[in-house]
Amino acid sequence: QFLLGESDVGQNRAEASQRALAELNPYVEVAAHTEELSEAFLASFQVVVLTESPLEEQLRVGDFCHAQGICFIVANAKGLAGQLFCDFGEHFVVVDPAEGDPVCAAVQHISQGSPGVVTCVGTEDSRSHLFCDGDLVTFSGVEGMTELNGREPVPVHVLDAFRLEIGDTSSFSPYRCGGLVSQVRLPQVHSYEPLRRALAEPKIQVASPEELPRSHSLHTAFQALHAFCREQGRLPRPRATVSPCPAPAQPPYLPQPCPGLPSSLCLQVDAERVLELARNLGARQGPLDEDVVRAFASVSVGDLCPVAAIAGALAAQEALK
Incomplete structure (x- = not known):
């Protein structure tokens, strides 16, 4: 558009x-x-x-x-x-599985022990560590405990805002000063x-559990809309209480008038028909928010530039991967 x-x-x-x-x-x-x-x-x-x-x-x-x-x-x-x-x-x-640059922190102290504890330089208002449990890290520029420099990446366990456990350092030389601890991101497969399998067994991820019913209902509603288009040859009329008769099944699936035909052929409620189709699908896929499906069906014929821009931008981002 x-x-x-x-x-x-x-x-x-x-x-x-x-x-x-x-x-x-x-x-x-x-x-x-x-x-x-x-x-x-x-x-x-x-x-x-x-x-x-x-x-x-x-x-x-x-x-x-x-x-x-x-x-x-x-x-x-x-x-x-x-x-x-x-x-x-x-x-x-995926060569770089996370956004932004890898985390890097200055080392203040490294203890000799099993596990060894790395204390990083921080500020008094630091509330959370930049590293996460399981992150892989490497060391460079460490004086004294030079055995850490250039080693293969090691996993860390976060103790608090400033301290990390890195494994056994009991046999290493005592730490003297300096050094950087840097996060390493390995490629992920x-x-x-x-699509056929994903539609049958959807794996929907949401920010909070409260959003799951709505997301699931929209997932089902899109499939029901395809079924409606196959059946009626068009998209549902916007906010219509009564639909027109079936029109020829050809793009762009827009509502068409049905002059000269008995009104008995035009008594099917569009949104309710989409909901009925969604119920048939939803019975196999879980609970359905019927209000969400009705609202979706009632406005599905509309082409809104802001919505298309968001969907297009996300698709373009995925294509660049």
Whole structure:
């Protein structure tokens, strides 16, 4: 939507967007593809991102990408809700698993013992240590207990804001002065599930337990919305109490009027139908917040630039990985 204007109405969206995208960076080649997303075409990419795709296409492309080791991302924005799915394969290496620079602290003292205790330089208002239990650290510039310099990374146990346990130092030379203790981040290998399996057995992570029912309900609502589009050939009418009759199943799945047809064909309540479909899915996946599903269905036909911007930014961030 950000790339299109009134003059583009009636044109192929891929071709119209290609012209605007190409102007953003002349050093990046941008090509428009208006044919079917065939396996031969998909095989030429390292990353595939789908937006506004029917669930059947998502599953087909997702299965192929997972089997071929192609990173696969799905991004959707419907009304006030967004959805993002990532499948980076069964062996995806994260070189830097944490944000920001590795932690580094000046050493004040290191005891001889089992375990040895490292005291770091801090301030009186320090309330928590920069290191965490299990962090791997190395030492440099230590005088006296030089056995620590250049050693392989060792795990630490945090005692308080200034002290770390590092293992047995009883056989090392006495500490004299100086030195730095630095966090080491080793690459991590992650395994991702394909979309088909993730939909059947979702693993939803939330900041607090109170958010889980809402997140789970939105996850189910998106699937129910796909089922509604397959059934009705369109998205639910906005805040409608009564839906129109089914329209032809073709993009963009917008509500269509049904002139000349008996009103008995137009008596299905859209939001309630989405809720019914969600109940059928939710029975296998857990409790459902029905108010969340109704609200989602009632505004799902809307395309809001702020929501699309957030979903697009997150998808772009994942693609850069």
